[in-house]
Amino acid sequence: MNHLPGEELKASIALIPNKPGVYEFYDANQKILYVGKAKKLKKRVQSYFQKEQTSARLKLLVKKITSIEFTTVESDQEAFLLENNLIKEHQPKYNIQLKDDKSYPYIVIRNEPIPRLYFTRRKVQDGSEYFGPYTGVKHVRAIVNLAKELHPLRTCKLDLSPDKISQGKYKVCLEYHIGNCLAPCTGEQSASEYNEGIDTIRKILEGKTSNIIDALIERRNQATQELNFEQAHYYQKKIEKIQEFRMPSLVENLGIEQADVYQILHKEHGSAIHHIKIREYSIIFSTINQVIPKLHEDDEELLLQAIRKFTMAQPLEAIPPIIAPIDLDFPFAPVNVPERGEKTGYFL
Template sequence: MQQPSLELQIQSLPDSPGVYQYFDKEGKILYVGKAKNLKKRVSSYFNKVHDIAKTNVLVKKIVTIKHIVVPTESDALLLENNLIKKLQPRYNVLLRDDKSYPWLCIKKEPFSRVFSTRRMIKDGSEYFGPYTNFKTVNTILELIKELYPLRTCNYDLNEQNIQNHKFKVCLEFHIGNCKGPCEAHESLENYQAQVDAIRQILKGNFKDSLRDFKKKMTELAADMQFEAAQIIKEKIEVLENYQSRSTIVNPKINHVDVFSIVSDEGAAYVNFLQIAHGSIIRSHTTEIKKKLDESDEELLSLMIVELRERFHLLSKEIIVPFEVDLGEQIKVTVPQLGDKKQILELSERNAKFYRIEQLKQIQIVDPDRHTNRIMAQMQKDLRLHVEPRHIECFDNSNIQGTNPVSACVVFKDGKPSKKDYRHFNIKTVEGPNDFASMEEVVYRRYKRMLDEEQTLPQLIIIDGGKGQLSSALKSIDALGLRGKVAIIGIAKRLEELFYPGDSVPLYLDKKSETLKVIQHLRNEAHRFGITFHRDKRSKSALQSSMEDIPGIGEKTMQTLIQHFKSVKRLKLASEQEISSVVGASKAKKIIDFYQTSNP
């Protein structure tokens, strides 16, 4: 049977929630997605050219569309998650399984053992976790060992074996780490009461254990058993210290999971906190590589389902930064203030710090990837057609209206290219006129680059507001570069970005890397321009000062300017130093002039 055309396949899709799958001509899975309305969602891929190149490549490869209809959007989300993990499509974010994570097990057996494991065996035992690293597991096991003396042996301690004296107490009994249930030194009832207390601690409930320990300590102290009471007091301190590291603002918040997301051009970072009895009992951050510029809403919904499944989260309430549809059985809270808002902000901080750590590592071990990411982010933030690999920034300097100059600094791949920096003396403008000066230097800069057939920048930044931008645009238009080179202006005070023909400025996030690169450019242009301006002003003052010295001509002046740079340096120089530059006769005239004239 002949394969129906894509248009026919799309037209036959239902207006229902479901999951769609894209296949190439060889029948290989390309992409799995969910939709509230299958026909609308799938159609959107084919009725426009996408901003992301990968999406356009994906669309060109699609030959077959398959779909699965489900009752609700939340069902579609669950199914999408399962299919991605099972099929691992090329254009989907990769979801890992949880095989490598450790668990804490309370073994189903007489005198239950508590230990860590990576394997879940369905024998009725209880498993808590998984935990994201063994450090957390070891800390909890050490806490349990401090509080409750449990056995570590793997003997089969059934009633008959104990009565038959099949086992002997070991070293753990003699050093006080075990009470010897193998020889009936401890009853099953008493032992399992300790296991019940451990179970509550693993669930995040410390109150019962603290209450029981404090009651026991009081009884021992009243009985004059002060050494035993001191041991219990130390256990209380251990438990309270462990709890204090985990306590959140409001201990009434119980059985809640918190999810947050931070993203950039190439990846998203999702953090979740598991809250029980007012304490954080688990925190985990994961990085997701974007494949098709997925939105934060799409990625967070997908990862909530994934993380709840991976970590066996059973809470009925989740806290998130925006609304997500996970079905009627889960309460979704988007807090605006209060304790829950603080917990969400804590989760977001964890995600941000994780992102910063990852980016620092990338910058060290893979600088090219770091650069590519910043360039892609700048292209998106500044709404450019291409990545701004070559950026030039202009700034005028005319302090107190004298010696007007301009500076052009050049960044390549987001970093200063100082060999390409240029200074400009203003030639055609009389007096201080920033607008006319900007028009002149922009024209001179790019007229020369065109004449010499140099590669033009992808982005020009004008340090100034709408006036300077308009002046620069006159030169860009005169050279026929409008549309070939992107140009924006940045206002000095409010970090406003102005675009040609757009009266409304663009404001970037104050912490964004794009704004940091632009600020670095602007600061470099200002520094470079000011340095040149001061140097020129000093030379001008030096020449003016020397014009009245008898016997000093134009050529001698230029020699002195090049060597001493300023009047102050010339006045402080010795006769011998000046003599080494212009000769003894002229040196004496200069020394005599400055000694007899007013400084």
């Protein structure tokens, strides 16, 4: 039997227009139970009370609703952004959850004049740049080691502000003497030179390796012409290291330059979202996150929640095309559904 709304809820529903927007369900303590978006708000909200609910959790949700609030917007894009912000802020009990990724490692470039680079499992909102999450520490260590081989980086925790460096507060350490650091702490290496290396590493972490490799090839060839074979060998080793970072995949043959690929995996004990980042024809990132459905959401809702999690922290104009097994109503990037014969190229 359906839980029918009381007179106050009926009055609230009657005021909801059939326009795009976001709705919020509240319990008796005015705590948000659920946030959703819809192209037609009234129709979507009424559906919770009109149709026979087969999910026990959904029946429980509807029974707890004591008030409804809504916000109309001008477009699907605005609705998506507002829904995303409300879910992020309030973490409603009945919204879909992806398994918390705090246990996964990230690579961080610290927000410092002479930035450190290392891996961490904890994200701090301090202006630093985080790359990931990655699915394993082994891969993260390999990337960090690659970065240090390409450009010697500091590992100390000293405050390398310009004033302290110019005042000669520090002396070179063992890392400098064994060649692991070029001593930006004493001015032996300038901040601009150090940060050029950081910029190169940043581009590699973003998957933008083609221009870097081209520049290194040019420098290697120039050194060879000048008979500076030691320098040519130095550049060649860098080229090989960057090429090793690019994960081999089928996408190069399929002609996919840039995309985010999402697949939903249904297993006996639950579901998961497989997310792959493709940049410059190479897979640079792959992760699988368990998804915890709350209200018997369909595949489209589960996939959209994953896309929200992985894309909405970046500028909207930077969101790449999306490849998914089904058509999705995502307003910020084109969604491509591969033809039947292509699917094995992207999906597990």
